[in-house]
Amino acid sequence: MDKKTTKAVGIDIGGTSIKMGLVAERGEVLATSKVSTGALDSDGAFAKVCEGVHALAEQGGIDAGKLDAIGLDVPGVVLEDGTLTMAPNITLDLAGLTTTLREAYPQASLAVLNDANAAALGEAWLGSGNARGGTVMVTLGTGVGAGVVIGGNVIAGAHGAAGEIGHLNVEPEETETCNCGCRGCLEQYASARGLIRLYREECEADGAEPVAIAHATDALAVFEAARGGNTQAVRACERLGHYLARALAAVAVTVDPDAFVVGGGMSGGWDTFGRACLAHYREVAVSACKDTPIRPASLGNDAGFLGAARRALLSL
Ligand SMILES: [Zn+2]
Known part of the structure; x- marks a missing residue:
């Protein structure tokens, strides 16, 4: 693949599992993975998410340090500034997770949104x-x-x-x-x-x-x-x-x-x-x-x- 093609990892956080995909700018899916999760509120849990991103990038044949963007969707209400206000079905320290991702992938632009909105955007784009x-x-x-x-x-x-x-x-x-x-x-x-x-x-x-x-x-x-x-x-x-x-x-x-x-x-x-x-x-x-x-x-x-x-x- 052309090295100039922009690539992002999408991270779909659900109540019991995380589904991830490495996606190129025109919507080609280069790799996917699924990991089961417990509470996402500790450094250990955040590190596991980063390991998942690394493994996915490797699977897709690129260096995780060169990812252009990371998108994260969560089952809760996400305000425009990225704050999570209501997530009854999951234990998630969103601020902690986004801080860890920003530190691990400082070159990548990070976006956070609600899961229903992410699904709508996905269906609008490719479905x-x-x-x-x-x-x-x-x-x-x-x-x-x-x-x-x-x-x-x-x-x-x-x-x-x-x-x-x-x-x-x-x-x-x-x-x-x-x-x-x-x-x-x-x-x-x-x-x-x-x-x-x-x-x-x-x-x-x-x-x-x-x-x-x-x-x-x-x-x-x-x-x-x-x-x-x-x-x-x-x-x-x-x-x-x-x-x-x-x-x-x-x-x-x-x-x-x-x-x-x-x-x-x-x-x-x-x-x-x-x-x-x-x-x-x-x-x-x-x-x-x-x-x-x-x-x-x-x-x-x-x-x-x-x-x-x-x-x-x-x-x-
Ligand atoms: Zn009602």
Whole structure:
């Protein structure tokens, strides 16, 4: 490879593992690795991350001392100045880790961002989004959020809350309260728990026996039932699609992206709710935005490190 090609390492920090990738400026992935992690709050743990970066660079045939940029994405709210304000699912001393990385790789530009935003940036750059324009990637999982990418860069917002669309109101008639204290939030229908609740409601309305659901977030059981033609599961998935469409229509008139991407663990059920989502979106979206594509994510777990690397490369 041309020695002048700019290269970055993207480091995607999750609750139980770190996925890293060495990425060249046009998006070629030169090497990847995955390491399991415990708490990231000691010099020993930080040293392990640096060892990982070194090994990755070596694997990709370059000297880690010549890396141009390092991007780090974390499961928490990252403010514009790189401060981590809320990370309930991980023990992480972000200031300590970034200090260690800066000392180990003083030549490299360092960027830090939220994991949902990194995934959105990755999908916008190399996946189902739109590389040059605007992409909103909605992540459906245990929670619901979104990453907003405009003009190729991610919008974190003044309080790091840009894209928190899990708490957009999509059902004014709701009587149950969301975790946030409001009623009728998208997350109450489009999260794993939300879909299971919709399914149970449908079963109750029909007096039908629900299929076995292994745990509180076992949305897969509902998707499987819908694929098998279970009437109540089919209706629950369609309702999820409708609620998602309402939220996307509201986002469309706010940021008017070129593309919507649906990712997260629940996007594996796109075949059960995607058609209903698309059809209802066309009904409720303002006419100028009716043809905005809505596509399932395509990069899987690689979206995070790719987006982190992209953010770091953009900061050069
Ligand atoms: Zn809420």
